[in-house]
Amino acid sequence: MAPQRCITLLATVVIVLILFCISFYTYHEDIIVDDYKSGFSRTYALYMLKTITGFMCQESDVSDNRLAPVSTKTFDVDSFGAKGDGKKDDTKAFKKAWKEACSSKTAAVFHVGQSKKYLVAPIMFKGPCKASLTMQISGTILASKQESKYKKDEKHWLRVDKVENLVIQGGGVIDGNGDFWWRKSCKVNKTLPCKDAPTALTLYKCTSLRLNKLTIKNAQKMHVSFDHCVSVQVSKIQVTAPEDSPNTDGIHVTHTQNITISDSVIGTGDDCISIVSGSKNVKAAGITCGPGHGISIGSLGSKNSEAHVSNVTVDGAKFSGTTNGVRIKTWQGGSGNASNIMFRNIHMENVKNPIIIDQNYCDQDKPCKEQDNAVEIINVTYQNITGTSADKDAVTFYCSKSHPCQGIVLKDINLTQVDGDEAKAICNNVMLTYNGTVIPRCPKKIDQDQLAFGSYGSC
Numbered sequence: 425m426a427p428q429r430c431i432t433l434l435a436t437v438v439i440v441l442i443l444f445c446i447s448f449y450t451y452h453e454d455i456i457v458d459d460y461k462s463g464f465s466r467t468y469a470l471y472m473l474k475t476i477t478g479f480m481c482q483e484s485d486v487s488d489n490r491l492a493p494v495s496t497k498t499f500d501v502d503s504f505g506a507k508g509d510g511k512k513d514d515t516k517a518f519k520k521a522w523k524e525a526c527s528s529k530t531a532a533v534f535h536v537g538q539s540k541k542y543l544v545a546p547i548m549f550k551g552p553c554k555a556s557l558t559m560q561i562s563g564t565i566l567a568s569k570q571e572s573k574y575k576k577d578e579k580h581w582l583r584v585d586k587v588e589n590l591v592i593q594g595g596g597v598i599d600g601n602g603d604f605w606w607r608k609s610c611k612v613n614k615t616l617p618c619k620d621a622p623t624a625l626t627l628y629k630c631t632s633l634r635l636n637k638l639t640i641k642n643a644q645k646m647h648v649s650f651d652h653c654v655s656v657q658v659s660k661i662q663v664t665a666p667e668d669s670p671n672t673d674g675i676h677v678t679h680t681q682n683i684t685i686s687d688s689v690i691g692t693g694d695d696c697i698s699i700v701s702g703s704k705n706v707k708a709a710g711i712t713c714g715p716g717h718g719i720s721i722g723s724l725g726s727k728n729s730e731a732h733v734s735n736v737t738v739d740g741a742k743f744s745g746t747t748n749g750v751r752i753k754t755w756q757g758g759s760g761n762a763s764n765i766m767f768r769n770i771h772m773e774n775v776k777n778p779i780i781i782d783q784n785y786c787d788q789d790k791p792c793k794e795q796d797n798a799v800e801i802i803n804v805t806y807q808n809i810t811g812t813s814a815d816k817d818a819v820t821f822y823c824s825k826s827h828p829c830q831g832i833v834l835k836d837i838n839l840t841q842v843d844g845d846e847a848k849a850i851c852n853n854v855m856l857t858y859n860g861t862v863i864p865r866c867p868k869k870i871d872q873d874q875l876a877f878g879s880y881g882s883c
Contacts, residue, residue: 497533499522501521502517507542510566521534521535522549526557528554531555532557534560536565542563558591563596566599566601567602574622580622581624581625582598582624589631597638602644605622611670621645623645623648625648626651627650627651628652635661636660637661641664642664645671645672648676649677650680658686663692665691667716677698678702679701690711695719697713698722700724706736708738709738711738724762725760729758731762731799736764738766741770743772743778747777748778748780756797757797774812775813776814776815779820781822781823782820796826801829805835809839812839816848817848817849821853822852823852824853825853832857837862
């Protein structure tokens with residue numbers, strides 16, 4: 425294919441150059457050109473002919489290479505005995521297919537067929553693998569409800585460990601069958617003891633990872649967790665669970681660096697995205713969130729622990745009917761910091777707490793004891809945030825007396841109550857700056873009492 429195309433392109437170039445030369449010499453027929461210039465013209469014409477031809481032939485080869493199928497080997501779970509009828513346990517077939525795919529010396533595809541439903545128990549897809557690998561999930565992977573299957577590991581259902589250059593895609597569904605677990609949660613039934621439930625999909629110590637075009641729904645607990653991963657791209661995924669499903673975070677980021685989450689729709693019973701300690705360089709863009717608890721940094725510093733989160737950007741998001749919008753939450757007694765955080769270009773619709781920092785977070789039945797130590801909140805910018813609050817307090821800063829929130833910037837904020845009434849701001853122990861139009865602002869009497877420190881800018 426490439427040689428034929430090259431010959432055709434060569435012939436075309438020759439004809440064009442001949443016509444160019446004829447026109448050139450016709451135009452210059454009355455001009456005396458010395459031998460040097462004539463020789464230079466001929467040499468230059470030949471040089472251009474060779475260069476253009478080589479370039480076009482090279483482009484042809486590149487094009488052909490792109491169109492040609494990459495040398496990959498496909499390992500279809502059906503070929504290893506999977507039935508995909510939603511009834512037979514296909515776990516063994518999945519494990520066999522993965523083992524072969526991961527051992528392949530050439531690029532491999534672990535394939536889950538379309539229009540089928542595969543019932544599986546907990547699986548660890550263990551690496552490292554010998555070559556790049558794609559998990560092509562076109563059908564549905566359904567979690568087993570047999571509790572005995574989870575005795576070895578109650579915290580994970582599908583777990584991918586230490587795999588580099590992994591792509592997970594295919595337009596299929598990962599279904600955690602979560603209602604079985606939700607009914608047994610102490611958050612749903614206070615008389616029951618609190619027990620762990622599995623995360624539907626855990627990516628652990630993976631590098632150069634891409635996750636796109638999948639639906640993850642009804643997780644037993646969290647839907648997707650990135651744990652100690654580096655260089656992650658998440659795009660065009662849909663995460664869904666009922667609003668009353670307990671602890672069903674959409675995407676959980678922990679000890680992970682350089683992760684981008686984009687163009688995704690998340691609606692669950694907990695945080696749409698939660699970012700916790702050890703995470704750095706986290707970007708989220710084009711996120712639709714609701715129902716759920718919004719996008720949260722934290723909680724951080726529980727049980728007097730040290731926590732660090734930095735360089736987080738949420739740029740472009742829509743929240744509808746969520747408990748919170750953009751939230752930072754830390755426990756008293758912790759240490760460390762959450763720093764260099766940007767929330768911008770965000771629209772809220774009927775959100776209870778659109779903007780909130782809570783350094784006195786306490787998620788337990790007994791009241792938390794007041795402590796001096798706190799995870800510091802440093803350099804947080806809120807820019808171009810608009811919409812409606814379900815509560816009168818649209819902006820809430822509950823910051824630590826001993827470690828006030830520092831470098832908080834509010835720029836171009838316009839939040840009102842759903843019924844059109846003026847929204848309010850609560851500002852305790854916060855050093856903040858206003859830029860542009862900011863509605864609502866901290867009460868003046870609080871500024872005067874120096875519980876909040878406000879300055880005003882024009883930029």
